[in-house]
Structures are given as structure tokens and as C-alpha cells.
Amino acid sequence: MHALHKSRTATEEIKPPSKQSSLKSLLSLSQFVLTSGQPGQPAFQKHSRISYLEVEVLDAQTRKQICILEKMLPSFTIADVKHKFYKACPQWYPSRVGLQLESNGPPLRETQALKNLATSSIITLYFRDLGTQINWTTVFLTEYTGPLLIYLLFYFRLPNLYGLEDINHYSRQPVVHLACLCHSLHYTKQILETLFLHCFSNENTALEKLLKGCAFYWGFTAWMAYYINHPLYTPPSFGNRQVMPALVCFLVCGAGNYFTNAVIIQVHKTGTKNHFVRPTYNPLTWLFKLVSCPNYTYEMGAWISFTIMTQTFPVAVFTLMLSLQLILWAQRKHYQYQKDYKNYPSYRTALIPFIL
Incomplete structure (x- = not known):
């Protein structure tokens, strides 16, 4: 009787793996192969998504569009916007460029950041020529x-x-x-x-x-x-x-x-x-x-x-x-x-x- 019990136990121990266990092992192996990279690199890489802003520049008097400045970071200041605007419109150098949130509003300070002005992904600014500076x-x-x-x-x-x-x-x-x-x-x-x-x-x-x-x-x-x-x-x-x-x-x-x-x-x-x-x-x-x-x-x-x-x-x-x-x-x-x-x-x- 004891020999029969021992024989049954041995038979259970060498019982082949089930179909579900084999499937789990295959999935684990494939996941390891897919996520493995070169030595020294992490298995998972999270790509940070950078959100850019667009700055639309209108004429303060006529309210006609002058240009659109793309790929502006939220950390950019008004001074950065003026330099970008100068590249798009070389006839106005930065020191004579006045930018306003409203057509008849006060000029924005050069230290103000775009993230403090943005209410959406598009910011509308009004341009006024300040003359020779x-x-x-x-x-x-x-x-x-x-x-x-x-x-x-x-x-x-x-x-x-x-x-x-x-x-x-x-x-x-x-x-x-x-x-x-x-x-x-x-x-x-x-x-x-x-x-x-x-x-x-x-x-x-x-x-x-x-x-x-x-x-x-x-x-x-x-x-x-x-x-x-x-x-x-x-x-x-x-x-x-x-x-x-x-x-x-x-x-x-x-x-x-x-x-x-x-x-x-x-x-x-x-x-x-x-x-x-x-x-x-x-x-x-x-x-x-x-x-x-x-x-x-x-x-x-x-x-x-x-x-x-x-x-x-x-x-x-x-x-x-x-x-x-x-x-x-x-x-x-x-x-x-x-x-x-x-x-x-x-x-x-x-x-x-x-x-x-």
C-alpha cells in the first residue's frame, strides 16, 4: 500500500506541464525578447511629449495677420517672441517691436512668459511699431x-x-x-x-x-x-x-x-x-x-x-x-x-x- 502511494506521488511529480502553463511561459519569453535592448539601456523608455504653442501676430491698427510663429515653448518669454518675430520680419528689429494682448492695451514686459499668457495652444498678440529706439x-x-x-x-x-x-x-x-x-x-x-x-x-x-x-x-x-x-x-x-x-x-x-x-x-x-x-x-x-x-x-x-x-x-x-x-x-x-x-x-x- 505504501509502495502504491509512493508510486502515485512520483507519477504526479513528473506530470507534464499543462497547456495554460506553456502559454504563460511563451508570453513571458516573447515579452523579454521584445523589451530587451542593448546593454546599459532600460527595458522601458518613456517618451516625454512636448506641447508647443503657436503665436499669431496681428497688426494693432488694422488687425490683419502679419505672421504665425510656430513651435514656441511655454517657457519662452516675450523677448524670445520678439527675436522670432524679427527672423520672420527682418524690417522690425526686436527693440522697436511692441507686443500687446489687446489692440489698445499696454505693451507686454519682455520678461513675461508665454505660459502665463496662454489660455489655449494659440496665443494672439498685437504688434505695434515703437519706432527708432x-x-x-x-x-x-x-x-x-x-x-x-x-x-x-x-x-x-x-x-x-x-x-x-x-x-x-x-x-x-x-x-x-x-x-x-x-x-x-x-x-x-x-x-x-x-x-x-x-x-x-x-x-x-x-x-x-x-x-x-x-x-x-x-x-x-x-x-x-x-x-x-x-x-x-x-x-x-x-x-x-x-x-x-x-x-x-x-x-x-x-x-x-x-x-x-x-x-x-x-x-x-x-x-x-x-x-x-x-x-x-x-x-x-x-x-x-x-x-x-x-x-x-x-x-x-x-x-x-x-x-x-x-x-x-x-x-x-x-x-x-x-x-x-x-x-x-x-x-x-x-x-x-x-x-x-x-x-x-x-x-x-x-x-x-x-x-x-
């Missing part, structure tokens, strides 16, 4: 160098400038020399700050703005210099009692303008944008506690002092026009600071403490 360094150097040279031409009284034959017989008032010194120091400081202090972005501006700025600064400088350096110029009504305090105020405002500009530039250089600009140990920067744009406050104070020191109508008109522009710029920045920083001090004003 000039970098900001050239703009400011041109605007500031002109007044410096123009004023000196009137100060040295070039021949036939005033049409007086015996011009050398007219003596200069001391305030005329002080005015030339202050004017030259102001624009020399502006030029040096442009070259060594300010950090301008890679963005440019239209040649049209440069021409407007030069017409404003150069024209007013010629008008002011003509009156102040005229042989028949009369000194201020209160003499040195008016000139000297105005001179001190002008120099203080000039220094304050420089130091507040330096603080603003330092914040921008370090990339510290998580807090607004704060004053330093320098007393001339303490105005940051009360106003958002103390550099504009000092700039306006310098020209008000120059107006009092020279007591001339052209300087007063220039100071008024410049002050209105500074007020607009300061209010714009003040509102932007209030929007960007939730803890922005409520007692701060834009330009003039507690007033404006």
Missing part, C-alpha cells in the same frame, strides 16, 4: 550734457551773443558766478550718476522721447542762461540775504538727491524687493520716513532754491514745469508702492510731507 544711458547723457554746455556758452558771452559792442565794460554780479557754479555742479552730478550710479534695464525708449526731452531741457537752459548772464542783469532784491540761504539750500538739496538715489539703486542692485525703501544712518535719507520719493523732493527743492537765488522769470517757469512733472511721477510711484506692499506706512505722502 535709443538706450536710456544715451538719452540721459544727451539730455544732461546739452544744458551743461549751453549754459557755459552764455556764461562766457561769446561774441555777438548779446549784440552789445562794449560788452566787456559791463561788470558781472557775484550771483552770476554762483549761478553758473550751481548749474554746472547740478548737471555734472547728473552725468556722473548716469555713468556710475544708475542701473538701466535693457529696454530702450523711442527716439521721439529723446527729442522731446532735449527740446525741454536745452530750450529752457538757453532761456535761463540768456537772462542770468545778460550784461544788464540785476541781482536779487535782498542781495546776499537772499542769495546765500538759497545757495546753502541748493547744495543741501543736491546732496540729498544724490544720497537718496544711492539708497534706491542699492535696493535694486541687491534685488531686495520684499520690503520698501527705508532710510539709512545718513540724515539726508531720513526723508524716506515721510515721503515715497525724496529724491524728487530734493530735486524740486534745488530748483526752487535756484529760482530764489537768481530771481528770474525763465527759471521760475522751468521750476514750475519740472515740479508738475515730478509730482506726476511721484504720485504714480506712491500708488504702486501702496499696491505692492500691504504694510506700507499710511502716513507717507508722495512728494511733500503731510501735504502731497
